Amino acid sequence: MTFLETLLDPFQYQFFIKGLVAALLAGGLCGLIGVFITLRGMSYIGHGLSHAIFGGYAAAPLLGIPIVLGAGLWGLASALAINAVTRRHRIGADAAIGVVTTASFALGVALLTKFGNKGPAFDSLLFGSINGVSIGDLLLLGGVFLGTIAIFTVLYRQLLFSTFDPEVAKVSGVNVGLMDTILMVVLSMSILATLSIIGVTLVAATLVIPPVVARMLTDSFGRMLWIATALGTAAGAVGMYLSYQLEIPSGTTIVLVNAAVFLVVLLLKGAKGLGRTAGLDDHTDASATGLVTASAPTRA
Known part of the structure; x- marks a missing residue:
């Protein structure tokens, strides 16, 4: 087999094509919504909600509920609970996320241990899988992506x-x-749609790394959205291809590609680029503040 044939070999398999399309959508979706999550100083929430949704994945088959529906409702309920606790009580967002999501994850593990796995393979849920992508997964990803953009x-x-x-x-x-509630709903649906590709343990990285890299490259919020989405999409495609060639989980390779891009940009931009990210959680970026002021809605 020639070098070119080796490069093109994955594209003759239908499961790889579906996985590649899913990785493109998942990477772009995580990059897009990750900008808002990162700028709000809630990077930990992606990690937390993915663990919460894991509980729904484990519980839904035992209750006779379709997995996507059960896990989606479970994740949505967790997101709204975190939002409610954070807003109404003197508990920080990180603490609320830790309480709600770790309890949900522990419940999922307990259910799987007691009753066995009646849904997707355990390893696939944790790290993502190129083999587990179905037409239903693609439709869910596409629908969530288009809905998020809208x-x-x-x-x-x-x-x-x-x-x-x-x-x-x-x-x-x-x-x-x-606005907080809408963002949490979109985030929970996005995590649900991408878990089959990226996995429970790694989805947070795909939500954080592209926006951080985008912030290192630009001072404009609008350009940050475009760059993060493009980086996430590219990392998803490259990561999925490497997943096939290296025979390791797709989520792992996608995150490693994202990390490699971060290191390259860090080397090119140095301290100046890294310094731009220092204000992410503080919301003190001057150009972004100016953009907000210019576009802010006014009361009648």
Whole structure:
């Protein structure tokens, strides 16, 4: 077999084509929504919600509920619970995430241990799998991706304003609580749709690394969205291809590709690029603040 034939060999298999399309969608989706999550200083929530949804994956088959429906409702309930606890009680977001999601993950492990696995393979759920992608997974990913783009397009100004300055946004007439809830719903659905490709333990990295790299490359919030989405998509494609060639889980290779891109950009940009990321959790980026002020909705 020639070198070119070796390179093109994966594309003759239907399961690889489906996996590649899924990886493209999953990477782009995580990169897009990861910008909002990272800028809100809630990077940990992606890790937490993926563990919470794992509990739904384990419980749904035992209850006779379709896995996607059960895991989706479980993840959505966890996201809303975290949001409610954070807003109404004197508990930080990280603490709320830790309590809700670790309990859900532990329940999932307990159910699997007691009753056995009646759903997707345990290893596939943890690390993702190129072999486990179905047409249903592709439809779910595509639907969530298109829905996310539509929501972010329609609510762009409100989400942007509530992300950088929620107090001023509230005074200006933005329903910050509703924006937080919408973002949590989109995040939980995105994690649910990407778990079969990326896995429970690694999805947080795909939500964080592309936005961080994008922030190292630009001061513009709009360009940050485009760059993070493009980086996530490219890393998904390359990672899926390497997953086939190296015979290791797809989630692992996708995260390693993301990490390699981060290191390359870090070497090219040095301290200046890394310094830009210091303000992510503080929401103090000057150009972003100016953009928020310029596009902020006003009360009638």
